[in-house]
Amino acid sequence: MSVLFKSLRIAVAISAIDLYVRNAVTATENSMASKIPAFTMNNGRDMPSIGYGTWQAKDDELEKAVEAALEAGYRHIDTAYVYENEKVIGKVLKRWFDEGKVKREDIFLVTKLPPGGVRPEGVSKYLNKSLANLQVDYVDLYLVHVPFSFKDIEGNLHPTKPDGTIDMDTSTDHVAIWKEMEKQMDSGKTKAIGLSNFNKTQIERVLKNCRIRPSALQIELHAYLQQNELVDFCKQNNIIVTAYSPLGSPGLAAFVANFGQKIDLPDILGNPTIKAIAKKHSKTEAQVVLRFDIQRGIVPIPKSTNPARLRQNLDVFDFELDEQDIKELKGLDAGVRILNFQLFKGIQHHPEYPFKSEIKE
Numbered sequence: 001m002s003v004l005f006k007s008l009r010i011a012v013a014i015s016a017i018d019l020y021v022r023n024a025v026t027a028t029e030n031s032m033a034s035k036i037p038a039f040t041m042n043n044g045r046d047m048p049s050i051g052y053g054t055w056q057a058k059d060d061e062l063e064k065a066v067e068a069a070l071e072a073g074y075r076h077i078d079t080a081y082v083y084e085n086e087k088v089i090g091k092v093l094k095r096w097f098d099e100g101k102v103k104r105e106d107i108f109l110v111t112k113l114p115p116g117g118v119r120p121e122g123v124s125k126y127l128n129k130s131l132a133n134l135q136v137d138y139v140d141l142y143l144v145h146v147p148f149s150f151k152d153i154e155g156n157l158h159p160t161k162p163d164g165t166i167d168m169d170t171s172t173d174h175v176a177i178w179k180e181m182e183k184q185m186d187s188g189k190t191k192a193i194g195l196s197n198f199n200k201t202q203i204e205r206v207l208k209n210c211r212i213r214p215s216a217l218q219i220e221l222h223a224y225l226q227q228n229e230l231v232d233f234c235k236q237n238n239i240i241v242t243a244y245s246p247l248g249s250p251g252l253a254a255f256v257a258n259f260g261q262k263i264d265l266p267d268i269l270g271n272p273t274i275k276a277i278a279k280k281h282s283k284t285e286a287q288v289v290l291r292f293d294i295q296r297g298i299v300p301i302p303k304s305t306n307p308a309r310l311r312q313n314l315d316v317f318d319f320e321l322d323e324q325d326i327k328e329l330k331g332l333d334a335g336v337r338i339l340n341f342q343l344f345k346g347i348q349h350h351p352e353y354p355f356k357s358e359i360k361e
Contacts, residue, residue, distance in 0.1 A: 036075065036314070037049045037294075039240055039299060041215040042213055042215050043191070043215055045140070047216070047240060048074075048076035048299075049294050049299055050074075050076065050294065050316065051074065051076030051078050051242070051300070052076065052310070054077070054089065054303060055083055056083075056303070059085075062085050062305070063091065063092055064305070065310070070092070072311045073314055074310070074314060076107075076110070077109050078110045079111050079134075081112060081114040081126055081129065082114040082157050086130055090134035093107065093109075093134065108141070109141075110140065110218075111139050112143040112218075114126055115145065115146050115148065116151065116152040116159070118148065119152070119171075119177065120180045122152060123177060123180035123181055123183075123184060124184065127142060127184055127189055127190065128189075131189060137188075138189050139190050139191070140192060141191070141192045141193070142189075142192070143195060143216065144181065144195050144198070146196065148172060148347065149172045158344065164345050166344040166345055166347050170350060172351065174202060174205055174352070175206070178209065179211075181212075182210070182212045192216065194216035194239070195214050195216075195218075196218040197219060197341075198217065199354040199355070200233050203233070213238070217241050218301075219242075220245050220339055221246065221293070222243065222248050223271065224248070224266050224336040225334075226330065226332075226333040235297065240299060241298045245338060246300035247268065247269060247286055247290075248266055248269065266336055271332065284312055287313070287319075288321070288325075290313060290316050291316045292325075292326070294316065337355065340358065
């Protein structure tokens, strides 16, 4: 009996230690997450001021990365139907919910309507698919991913015609699409709605014809493409700007190669000005450009699958760029757009292609 009693005492002690360790880890994760300031959207809900981007990440690599991101303290997760990774993200989130590490309301989850769904009847269809993939009842923000439409062909996210050009639907009607986006909020399937890759004219059209205003605009934004006019316009209309490719999207070359094209990517993090500011603050170059966005009231969503870099990218709230830093960083703006969507051959001829003013004749 004494041996049994001792065994029971040991088992109870081990269980207590295990519970203590798990609680300590959870407390640390929640503490780190609580340090992330939030920006308030025009519907009164908060968006964490930095998020985790998941474009070009899939399968086991992404599963480990999302796990590491959540452990690091990220609570804002950005994905899209067209990224084909929602199921992996949903798997990780369900595990965290089931294990009690986080509650659903602790996570700010963003996904997007794909180009093949950019038509009124596609809005609820693809949001329902995304919710099923993510294993949640609602998302916190649903975005129209692009202002142009592809033909909706099952199993083909980027349909092409025999000549290799993208198979477009040129009947895109932003006002009709937005009315359907508003219905998704009414249904509770999303807590906020917004736009992505829309230009100022296209946003104005939505604003003039909306019942529920867009809460956010997600655009390419980094030191070499600061989009000041568009950012100011959004601020005036109480629309939060989210910055994708805030580090210059080093992995974009591989994606473009899938379409048989090459791209020269600017080495933003290697810029001497950024390197000097990083050295001055004893921070990494990535931390400097992310901090620059946040101080401008912009939400960056950097992507990384490296756990150390994930933590570094989140460690941007213990320093502040001064006026000289800001002036020098603003001086780097060169209008260099990395992703103009022309990897989709012929897309510039779509009536709602957003960057027509940038096409050189």
